[in-house]
Amino acid sequence: MTARLAAPSPSPAGRGRDPCAALGEAKLRLPPAQALLARKAWEGEGKVFPRNLALTLPLCGPLPLPPGAGEGAAPWRRAALALCPLALSACQGIQSALDPAGHQSGRIAGLWWLFLAVLAAIYALVLVLLLIAAFRSRRRRSLPPGPAFRPEEPTERRLTRGLTAWAVGTAAIVLTLTGFSYAVDRDILALGHRAELTIEVTAKQWWWQVKYDDPVPNRSFETANEIRLPVGVPVRVVLKSQDVIHSFWVPNLHGKTDLIPGRVNETVIVADREGRYRGQCAEFCGFQHANMALDVVAMPREQFDAWRESQLAPASAPSDDRSREGQRVFLTSACVMCHTVRGTTAASRVGPDLTHVAARPSLAAGTLPYSKGNLAGWIADPQRIKPGSQMPVVDLSADQLQSVLAYLDGLK
Amino acid sequence: MSPRDASPFIRRDGPALEEVETYARLERTWATPPGLWGWLSSVDHKQVGRRYIVTAFVFFLLAGLLALAMRMQLAGPEQTLLTPDRYNQIFTMHGTTMMFLFAVPVMEAFAIYLVPLMVGTRAIAFPRLNAFSYWVYLAGGVMLWVAFILNVGPDVGWFSYVPLAGPQFSPGKRTDFWAQMITFTEVAALAVAVEIIVTVFKQRAPGMSLNRIPLFVWGQLVTSFMVVFAMPAVMVSSSMLIMDRLIGTHFFNPAEGGDALLWQHLFWFFGHPEVYIIFLPATGFVSSILPTFARRPIFGYTALVLALVATGFLGFGLWVHHMFVTGLPHLGNSFYTAASMAIAVPSGIQIFCWLATLWDGRPRFATPLLFVIGFIVIFVLGGLSGIMLASVPIDSQVHDTYFVVAHFHYVLIGGAVFPLFGAVYYWFPKFTGRMLSERAGAWNFGLFFVGFNLAFFPMHILGLIGMPRRVYSYPAGLGWDDLNLLATAGATILAAGVLVFLGNVWHSLKYGLVADDNPWGAATLEWATTSPPPSFNFVHIPVVTGSNPLWEEPDGLPVVGGLRVDQRELLLTSVVDAEPEVREPSPEPSIWPLLSATAVTILFIGSIFTPWAVVWGSIPLAVGLIGWFWPKSAPDTPEPVID
């Protein structure tokens, strides 16, 4: 029992190896120079070659706070920040429902603070009553211990009146809160009528396929694990799943909506200020439920349009020999069985579309920030970083790995 | 057990045998046979209840260990103490064990033990069914844990959402063990519910009209009705799941016309009432403990009963608030918001009545009352966060986050485990004849209370700042690290509280003060007999004249006579006014419930592997049931001896 509860059982050689060991294995078969190269891929990013990748890599990194956080806030937000006594800094963040950056999350946060104020008052009242009851009784305890007594009629009557008032009060408060809840709900839903852009998000174990729709079919395109949207433009998000139930949740923008096989759900998000936000799957979906995140980047309209144009283009052709070799390796190894790079013969849809992978903020569904070094670690041993994920350990030599890295890193 | 004088509260009335003789004869008739055979064939509700309680607490401890393991894993970001596979099994086992193997059984266990005593009868209705239910429960729990130890533990959450729990995404037999465990425990729970309902309706002591039933019994009665209506839903759904997995039906296959959401509807139609199935008995504990220690009859008896019944009804009308984010129609969601909010009203009424009782009482701050006060502090907070969850917009943010984890631990630990610990301290003298240490009890409460709040309060904030549930790991840099560490520290303190409790129990079993029949000066009938009670509960069936009989008849209760002493016989009374109606025989000890339970176990476990087990397994089961129900000829006693 205890052994099973403890760390992963010591595994035979080859299993459970860490990525540096994976690179190390590759090293063994290659001249040391190549191994050095593999190492440089990490260090080129200003990172220490990690002993234990999952532990040392700052998964979300020192992510910059979205610009504008905490400033120019709406009155309710100021109130919110003032009211957040427990961990002021904790309220802010790129994945916080209390740091709203969109219309809906703002309304919800407002509603939440209202509920909190009312309910906290009630709680305080109960605690005070409890204290007084105990305090009163402490005086009465000095009364000689004796058998139970029969309550007096006037007290009973007073208490009964109190009970009535209490019940009516509870009902009234609950009714009021329900009313506010309805109002906010309706307000949030109304946003859907103004949606200008439609994105189709398909959840897969354990990543997000994102498709930007367009009436002209060849102006639609696919990406993965990132959503970019123009600031202030409501975006309709169509939610589908092909395996198990997932839930789409970007707390800074809106509450969550499930993605359920056999059903099509919809939600609308809007970002009122620029910034990068983090979304995460919120319904348990198996091994890597914990590492199924996505980046949401809100940007000015012009930037968004430019990004969109760049995404529409097929992958850029490799420019140097190293990348050309990388493309060759990519197209003749296991990579091509699962991934798409538009403009090449790689067009499988098992894994994320990699046409512009190097232009994304993160890797492996928000698990690692994008960098060539992290990419190296991810390809070298994905099972170390996301045990159970569908990305297999591919037996590439260090040289091949370098080439593939050069190629992928050029896919901006 | 040596014959002892009956409780001084019981007044002899009418000619019969000498007291000592009656006692000895009754003992001969009702006692469980000695030895292993007797132990296995016992149908005494107190023995079965004790077994239930001990077993449930063992599962509580095991599930608590799992919780600690999870907290260790989550103490910091990016920990690798547990693999995701192991973590998933652990949180599934924790939830499953706590909900199905601890919370519901332990509440029913108290009912099994206490309800017959509180209503003044000699045995529970259908005692063999009762024994059967325990064996089935035990087999189900052991099966699940053995499976877990063999790495076949379920790993899809205690809710087992399809399709993740379906045949495609949950290969092997892990989920099948979970689904069959449901069937096991629900069979047991349904059996107990039927027994409680019948015991309460037909076996109350003369004079215990509906308005004099102790609130604990009311709570158990409402709970039992909820069990009867809620449990079949989950049994049906778990059977559908196992059929999908084993014989390829398509209940939950959206491609072939099934529906993944059907599971959620069925599960939460059970799952939400389940919370009240756990909570209502706990309110019964509170309503029993409070008047005793406030030394004042409970305030607002009628209001409390109505609140119980209202909760019982409303509890079935809010399952959809677990599904607000599944994309159901908004109008429907709004209805469930209203229903979920509405349940605050009866809960508020209960809280007020308890506060009022305390307010107007002369409380003695013994450990049970401490736990009740802790209950009020914690449960009210959990209830209030529940009001937040009832709001669709707020729920859309906090659903499936640590906020919800915090909420339901506040409700379930605060609302059920605190009263349960209070109840253990309260009734321990009755169960064992010994008192628990008050000093250790205070420590127990203190550690428990502090540890609990440290562990779970930060989770509210964690949820609000984005931490989802059921994650085996989380990235650093999102502001979750410190709060998680705090929660882990709290969990450790909580565990220390449990250790103190265990030590207290162990110590007092060995060295504890011997308890009086009624050490707390309580008012209900279980205190009218010895501690622990004799196998037949009462030498004479008491007659009840008010809702606090021991307080209202300080000189001893009136009794009725006329039941046979040479055979197991019960007095049945009318449903509303509890007027004596008939004498009814009660079954003798029997090994057949155990054999039938074994047959059921073979059938259930077999059907994890092959559907044919249902066919072949029904043969031993039929043998078991035939043996159980084999008609017995009426004993030939021309002149029955009566008490």
Place this chain on the structure above:
Amino acid sequence: MSSPCRRSVSLAVLAVLALAACDREEREPRGAPVGESGPQAIAQGSLYAGEPSPPDPRRQEYEGNAYHLAQGKQLYVWFNCNGCHSNGGGDIGPPLMDDTWIYGDSLENIFATIVQGRPNGMPSFRNKIPETQIWEIAAYVRSMSGQTPTAASPGRNDSLNAKPAEQRAPKAEPKQSNPGGPQVEGRQ
């Protein structure tokens, strides 16, 4: 009461009975240790002359393991095996759920067939599919005709129900037909 005693007894009994369960239910996403390069040679047996080679120790890891079989089933679809072999009934390629094994029925034979490809159409997936996954696919292929333990074989999928699931497939005793690979006009 003494239920702990009972528990430990039943636990011991069950532990012995269900030791296999540990292997069956293990979820090891890396699969078995990656060897040098699959089977050293084509496994001998009734298809190729010579003494049958001893079974590969990795065999058990994949064939009796529910997770690997489920992964194999997933990959069978993802890598388009079903494009040619349908759900086992065959199409461009031969059926896989029957008792006919043109290139051998052992796990090693199937592994070799996937890696090397076969004349008359079966492509080679050497370097295209990592070995772990080939083992998983090969094990799944055997489950189609009921060669793997029922308790580990996959159940139905959440999709169109083409045939009873592998766990209900009657075991078809392997028979070899048309042995001898490159038959110009034969079936691949």
Place this chain on the structure above:
Amino acid sequence: MDVTRVCRTGAVFAMTMALLAAAPALAQDTAPTKAVPAPAASPPDDGAWAMPAKNYASTRYSELDEINAGTVRDLQVAFTFSTGVDRGQEAAPLVVGNTMYIVTPYPNRLFALDLTQPGAPVTWTFEPKPAASAQGVACCDFINRGVAFADGRVFMNTLDGQTIAVEAGTGREVWRTKLGDINKGETITMAPLVVKGKVLVGNSGGEFGVRGWLTALDAGTGKIAWKAYNTGPDSDVLIGPDYKPFYDKEKGKDLGVTTWPPNAWEIGGGTVWGWIAYDPELDLIYHGTANPGPWNPEQRPGDNKWTGGIFARNPDTGQARWFYQVVPHDLYDHDAINELILLDMPVNGTMRKTVVRPERNGYIYVLDRATGEVLSADPYAYINSSTGVDLKTGILAMVEAKAPKMGKVVRDICPTAPGSKDWNPSSFSPRTGLLYIPHMNLCMDWQSAEANYIAGTPYVGAEVRMFAGPGGHRGELSAWDPVKRAKAWSVKEDFPLWSGTLSTAGDLVFYGTMEGWFKALDARTGEELWRFKTGSGIIGQPIAYRGPDGREYVAVLSGVGGWAGAVVVGNLDPRDATAAKGFVNAVADLKDKTTKGGTLYVFALPSKR
């Protein structure tokens, strides 16, 4: 009149008589009451059968009438010939002069049989030796639909994507051109057509994510004269200033790109594996384009031009004249590659030059072959997936409830993926004015699935199971009156019909069934007059020719296979309902009725000595 006796007197005289016989029919044409083959595309019958469709108008009609309702009872086997290949025999034998040319499925052997000798011994055999691995990328059995004869050469296609010219007299290879890449899934199974010195060839592989094309090779040298893709930019599709489609929906720049998701057209299908017709008068060739890939329509939003439609092109330059997309954004693998029969017939009282096409989607389309206007589209089989064609816009109205979905089985869609009728061609008899359509009566359940493109492997993305449609019979032969736009009669068959039909001036219709029966029906009533059980199921194209001895012969290849017969030739397992893309489920009992084969059967009346 006793044509039989006259015919026996000699070839020249017979030809005269045939012309005479045709004359009244031609005279009748001036009165707009009857359909006749496009005159320029259907020269008088010379007793030979030089292209699988018989003539450019694709009538598959023989003017020989020695075998007729009165004599057919005595029809008997004249000789047989085993091809030595037991896969599906879909080819039409050709007869030119004294030689019969037959081509087998992979390995695509070409035999020349000497008809002057008793028993028709082999004159020569040509072995093109195609790559064996091509078998792995042939979607539906490795068949070949026939060869073409022109200018003393036989032109053939091989499964591995080559076109070869063979000298007819000697069997010597003249040239061979490699056109397709099997590693991408490209094969060639169609019968080439020779028009104005150009060999027209298109590729197969719509289930493998290939990009479809039609190419013209110089018959003399094998050089590519032009190549028209069916997806991609206008310059690749050969859409230029001549392009004048009738409907607005076919107009626009680079529709072959803009009606696809980015880059999807590169693997978008639209192959040309079916039939081509040619009208010398308008100097246009007509060809269909096959299904878009993958089958799963959700992966390719848009109209997916230029798949699933009919092109009219200039044979010299390949430039498109018009296009009509029969199934925009095809939902069901409804390739538009069926036979195109060029008829001149009255439509609403005026004579129109039309092209008639019994389409896979269950409608008989009549298009103006000069402009591409749809003149009518009438259902000839049971349809529940669409409600009809709007003649103003040319748009086919689909039934939303029957549209395939990912993750959802849509049940009972009629017709199926192979359509109400697949490639197997109809014939048209000017004597009866009826079109004889061999077709199927199947329905299907369909679930779309995500298709992964892996070069050289199938790119389909659908789980399908088929079953018999309403009525329970799976095949049907319908005689259709294109002028009245109504069915004249029909005959039900147990198994789907996968063979072509032949009609003759003897007022007979010949066709074969998948059990192996070769049947002759009365062309006017549908009454069965004669049947013969061949060794294997028939999926080939029967022909009629005049032998060197002046007698009429009827020939057909017997040998079950193709998509419909895959269960037999592949020995597939019918327990899997999706085997062979679901077709096995519909013909699960075929293994009990027939086995593999590959034999030529030639029938004639007993010679009277």
